[in-house]
Amino acid sequence: MTASDEPIYALRAVTKNYGAVEALRGVDLTVFAGEVLAICGDNGAGKSTLIKIMSGAEEPTSGTLRLRGSDVRFRTPQDALQQGVATIYQDLALAPRLSIAANVFLGAEHLRSIGLPFLKMLDKARMAREAQGYLERLSVKITDVSRPVERLSGGQRQAVAIARALRWNADVIIMDEPTAALGVKETAQVLDLIRHLKSEGRTVILISHNMRDVVALATRIAILKGGRKVHELVNEGLRPDDVSHLIMSAPEAA
Amino acid sequence: MRSIIERFGTAIAGLMLIAFFLVFAPNFASPTNLLNVVKDTSFLAILALGFAFALTVSELDLSIAEVASLVAVLVGWMIQSKVDPWLATGIALAAGAALGACNGFVVTVLKVPSLIATLGMAAIAKGLAFMITQGVSFVGRWPTGFTGLARGMTLGVPNLVWFLVAATLFAYIFLKWTRTGAHMIATGEADEAARLAGIATKRMKRLGLILCGLFAGIAAVLLAANLSSAAPGMAGDYFLYAIAAVLLGMTMIEPGKANVAGTVFAAFVLKVLGNGLVLMGVPYFVQDMALGVIIIGSVAFSASVVKRAAFKV
Numbered sequence: 420m421t422a423s424d425e426p427i428y429a430l431r432a433v434t435k436n437y438g439a440v441e442a443l444r445g446v447d448l449t450v451f452a453g454e455v456l457a458i459c460g461d462n463g464a465g466k467s468t469l470i471k472i473m474s475g476a477e478e479p480t481s482g483t484l485r486l487r488g489s490d491v492r493f494r495t496p497q498d499a500l501q502q503g504v505a506t507i508y509q510d511l512a513l514a515p516r517l518s519i520a521a522n523v524f525l526g527a528e529h530l531r532s533i534g535l536p537f538l539k540m541l542d543k544a545r546m547a548r549e550a551q552g553y554l555e556r557l558s559v560k561i562t563d564v565s566r567p568v569e570r571l572s573g574g575q576r577q578a579v580a581i582a583r584a585l586r587w588n589a590d591v592i593i594m595d596e597p598t599a600a601l602g603v604k605e606t607a608q609v610l611d612l613i614r615h616l617k618s619e620g621r622t623v624i625l626i627s628h629n630m631r632d633v634v635a636l637a638t639r640i641a642i643l644k645g646g647r648k649v650h651e652l653v654n655e656g657l658r659p660d661d662v663s664h665l666i667m668s669a670p671e672a673a
Numbered sequence: 674m675r676s677i678i679e680r681f682g683t684a685i686a687g688l689m690l691i692a693f694f695l696v697f698a699p700n701f702a703s704p705t706n707l708l709n710v711v712k713d714t715s716f717l718a719i720l721a722l723g724f725a726f727a728l729t730v731s732e733l734d735l736s737i738a739e740v741a742s743l744v745a746v747l748v749g750w751m752i753q754s755k756v757d758p759w760l761a762t763g764i765a766l767a768a769g770a771a772l773g774a775c776n777g778f779v780v781t782v783l784k785v786p787s788l789i790a791t792l793g794m795a796a797i798a799k800g801l802a803f804m805i806t807q808g809v810s811f812v813g814r815w816p817t818g819f820t821g822l823a824r825g826m827t828l829g830v831p832n833l834v835w836f837l838v839a840a841t842l843f844a845y846i847f848l849k850w851t852r853t854g855a856h857m858i859a860t861g862e863a864d865e866a867a868r869l870a871g872i873a874t875k876r877m878k879r880l881g882l883i884l885c886g887l888f889a890g891i892a893a894v895l896l897a898a899n900l901s902s903a904a905p906g907m908a909g910d911y912f913l914y915a916i917a918a919v920l921l922g923m924t925m926i927e928p929g930k931a932n933v934a935g936t937v938f939a940a941f942v943l944k945v946l947g948n949g950l951v952l953m954g955v956p957y958f959v960q961d962m963a964l965g966v967i968i969i970g971s972v973a974f975s976a977s978v979v980k981r982a983a984f985k986v
């Protein structure tokens with residue numbers, strides 16, 4: 420286990436209301452550098468909401484976020500990305516008809532000067548080369564990065580989304596149900612990708628409904644119910660059923 | 674093999690059509706006729722490239738022809754009033770871009786679907802054109818400093834051809850090789866994904882519609898300069914042709930995507946079709962029907978983006 424005792428990301432008393440709906444009710448959460456933290460809970464428990472707040476997609480109604488020891492406030496996902504927090508959304512947020520390279524560099528293209536003061540051109544060769552490099556680092560065999568993403572398998576798409584996070588050099592990577600739509604083989608591929616991120620010392624925050632994945636990957640597990648964090652435990656000797664049991668048996672929040 | 678047919682099938686059909694007219698249509702192959710077809714292609718292709726910009730950000734601009742007519746009337750009015758041709762041209766192009774910006778504002782800020790917003794703009798532009806002309810058209814002996822824009826030659830090549838080449842290169846380089854172009858394409862392809870990646874998607878949509886208005890303005894100035902006259906509705910004939918050029922262009926080279934090379938080639942093919950049919954003595958109304966078939970056929974064939982842009986109402 421490479422996780423350290425140093426918190427990289429911490430939430431204090433975070434609440435989020437959508438009108439009358441209290442999606443989160445005072446959640447404290449500490450994420451340690453280099454760990455894989457799984458966030459579990461039933462449908463509607465508040466997992467996606469929590470992740471939206473951590474990724475800058477939503478602002479909390481109240482509560483504070485601390486990243487690497489200083490208070491942060493993210494207004495957009497871009498703000499978070501710039502501080503090294505990248506999110507891979509449930510629907511991946513890829514542009515299906517654009518090439519793999521274009522997706523990896525979406526919104527953050529490399530440019531090169533062509534000797535004119537005001538005009539810079541896309542550096543497509545460099546982007547292709549680097550996209551290829553990121554995928555190789557993830558041990559994904561994709562030879563032609565000019566292929567449109569729509570022709571890839573689910574696992575390969577997940578890899579493209581992760582490559583984009585690497586392009587931002589994000590050290591905190593948040594993933595919402597990365598294996599939800601995948602088959603057995605592809606799931607295994609994505610789990611390998613996550614292990615790979617961990618081995619590079621990156622911090623991964625993972626939402627999953629699949630307790631086998633969670634037990635196989637996570638260093639720690641946080642369980643949400645009704646917008647509250649009801650458990651937080653180190654993943655040692657846990658079996659998938661133990662986690663399921665904890666989710667089911669937690670007392671309903673008042 | 675399959676992808677060659679997919680990418681070049683309709684382009685090859687276009688080439689065969691050109692070959693057919695070269696052989697069978699009387700006078701089609703004469704240099705004067707071919708030059709006229711190319712010149713006529715320039716107005717159409719420039720207007721169509723504008724429409725392609727809008728479609729690139731997944732918006733429809735149904736106001737192009739009326740905006741072009743309005744800009745033509747505006748520039749005609751200024752020329753008639755002895756405004757310096759360069760100044761008049763500058764103001765006219767700015768007006769085109771401004772009308773595009775209005776479309777952009779209505780679509781991105783007031784959140785009116787572009788199909789409706791630009792239909793409204795078409796009606797407004799039409800009304801304004803009649804207001805300016807009071808129902809008559811501007812004709813007269815215009816200074817060659819203005820008419821030369823369209824009728825002159827530079828280095829032995831007609832200026833219209835130069836404008837066509839410049840507009841094509843600009844559009845191609847802008848969309849394919851600049852960051853802003855890439856952001857426009859991403860916005861059209863996957864709005865939400867682009868936004869999450871930090872792309873200013875609304876600004877890109879506005880830019881697409883502004884460029885569309887600007888290109889309509891360029892086509893309008895050239896049209897007025899070429900005819901030495903300006904009248905309401907004068908660009909009306911180009912409306913369906915421009916849309917057909919973009920849609921037919923989307924069936925070739927980069928199938929399913931509004932693309933510059935396809936648009937310009939398709940514009941040429943459509944002009945060849947019109948010209949060749951006339952030379953072969955085919956009644957004029959056949960052209961209109963052929964255009965309708967091409968529009969529907971192209972969308973059925975590959976222009977799924979258009980369906981998305983049109984029906985997200």
Ligand SMILES: Nc1ncnc2c1ncn2[C@@H]1O[C@H](COP(=O)(O)OP(=O)(O)OP(=O)(O)O)[C@@H](O)[C@H]1O
Pocket residue numbers: 437440441442460461462463464465466467468469
């Ligand atoms: N934009 C929204 N507007 C109103 N209510 C919302 C919104 N987003 C989430 N909610 C509500 O907040 C609660 C928590 O939702 P959230 O999506 O965070 O749950 P989740 O744990 O991710 O569930 P799932 O496992 O189904 O993805 C739910 O009751 C949901 O209906």
Ligand SMILES: [Mg+2]
Pocket residue numbers: 466467468
């Ligand atoms: Mg969810």
